[in-house]
Amino acid sequence: MQGVMMNIKNEIKNFHEEMTTWRRDIHAHPETAFEEVRTSAFVAEKLEEFGYMVHQGLAGTGVVGTLSTGNGPTIGLRADMDALHMQETNNHNYKSINDGKMHACGHDGHTTMLLGAAKYLAETKRFSGTIHLIFQPAEENEGGGKRMVEEGLFEKFPVEAVYGLHNWPSLPLGKIAVREGPMMAAYDRFDIIVKGRGAHAAMPNQGVDPIVIASQVIMALQTITSRTLSPLDSGVVTVTQIHSGDTYNVIPEKAHIGGTTRWFKEEVQDQIKSSIERIVKNICQAHNADYELDYMTGYPPTVNHKEQTELAIQTAGKVLGEENLILDPDPTMGAEDFSYMLKEKPGCYLFLGTARTDNDPTLHNPGYDFNDDALPIGASYWAQLVEDQLKD
Template sequence: MRDRTRTRMMVETVPGLDGLTTEMTTWRRDLHAHPETAFEEERTSDFVAEKLRSFGLEVHRGLAKTGVVAVLRNGEGPSVAFRADMDALHIHEETNLPHSSRNPGRMHACGHDGHTAMLLGAARYLTENPVFQGSIAFVFQPAEENEGGGRVMVEEGLFERFPVERVFGMHNWPGLEVGRIALRPGPIMAAYDIFELTLTGRGTHAAMPHLGTDTILAGSQIVSAFQTIPSRSVHPVDAAVVSVTQFHAGDTWNVLPATSVLRGTVRTFRPEVQDMVERRMGELASAIAGANGVEADFRYERRYPSTINSAGETELARRAAVRVVGEGAVDLDPMPSMGAEDFSFMLQKRPGCYIWVGAGPSDHGRNLHSPHYDFNDALLPIGVSYWVRLAETLMPKAA
């Protein structure tokens, strides 16, 4: 098995991190062992708030139920926000590690435990080494997975209570080598939508299909037709994914059910493509259902917008990244991901940049959302160093 901690790139972390890295590792593994899912991050929120208070920071709680925001003020100057996500996933862990989940059916399978530990480490380091003038809001967000905690924090007044000028986030990225950082201006992650299609016909004996209307047949045709949208309705240089992930129909062998339900997800980057895909899905569902003599009830819900980095803030993030991993290890043109991020809601309100930090090989199932995934602790000093260098890049030096 490969050594995940081996760093091939030349990484220059900020000085004095040895002891803090050991502490962050302890924090991260404690959080990993006690995963909590969307808006239920009570223990996690308590853990984060207690650490932040122990650093001497001003701590605020209650946004989006379990969110935590700590503010570090050091004189007059710019005000920025650094964000980490805290929630876990509904996955049964299969790593068999000493710090495996103690909460059955819940797991930190996306590295939010590591993101939280790195931002806590940055908060402590910057509190002890306030080399800048200005203010930093450390935002610990709940419910990134599926439930839009970032949207809720914004709606509940995040930027009114903490009027920052810019906002920044990061995510560990398996498959990208440890010691590399990837970022790009413009879209870096896709919009995330969901859909549900209910087909209603006349159920009948499976041996007498002519007496009913077959919702399974209609649904099967619709599944195939949906796949023609990316290939025939979307411009070839644009991107779209339409995935039917659920097909619920029937309960036994010899009955054609009166109802079938299809559910799934759509991913796009441009709003015009998003609009067109939604429209075409509704048209195809209605037309094919009608041709099969069944009724279609199509529901489409827009969950997360595309994550779009602003050009100026991406350049500032690049400068900070170069100071940590070097010019040659910063990828400025990574292929955008069709995955989604609710940090996008914060970027809709404030300019900013979202980066990917290399997490090493993704073999042996160690990819995001896998039951075999575990955050690579070798990233902890890299993440803290990026946050520190970003603070120094964004704000003037302390007098």
């Protein structure tokens, strides 16, 4: 944090070392979607120790810690707890001991920053109202946030607003990027099976070659964003898988194409979806092939609400200094299941800069490691947000 003027809360600074120990403990024991048993028990134990009412079991491993003092408003702060299915390549003494699992998205840091704020808020109680600290499972792919909402998160724990954040290793430590409106895109997935007719490779006229047809489909899919969407709208159609054939002298029966799409506006989703259908149907028909298309809806876009974004900006400015706020960041085409909470309740989601160097490993890189210097910064942002908003 050298050279960065910040208003980190002194009480929180005092347990930076303790938070680092928690973070590294969670890092060494990564757990993936809905299996965050150890992590969830760790969180529940800490919250109980700090004096929170603890609820366990929403979305399986979800934890909600509640603390009330005075009669002010109620807000929710959310952190995610899950790791990724990847092999860590770091060699530090707290590297993952769970083979094929890794905290490569920094959710170990998110959980720790919220626990740090939890400890501070319980010790100081400089607020009036109620906080619900929401620790969710399965942010990566599986939609643990969605499941918590479906299982009655906001009926059991009604809030006036809900807040989230993500560490951002391409942003310098101590900066915050946030904007009203879309922060992150929606994501969907698709599977296409082109069904041809197998034949001898030397007698293609006797078959229907799914590889040639799939190739045309893939090339034509590129025209959705370049020729179908308005140049002023954002969208992505990416093919990430193609599988067909096993040997040199056989035309296979089928080809599988899989991929993902990203968008912000529902009308763009409709355009992308119907364009994929039109392209696949007509190219297959032109070549006498059959097809199956499965278009699966994923997370909605993460869209910040105006009033809560303004409040978050004020708090972030106090903690980090206004010169460290980036208020017009481009939204990213990545996706986030905090979007489900923001669809139910007004709130704000922001990016907290955590870079150590100009060239830190990115999120989901096997060499990534959450920057522990960010722990007191994120915890102070959470604590200040509560103190700023929860007043009589």
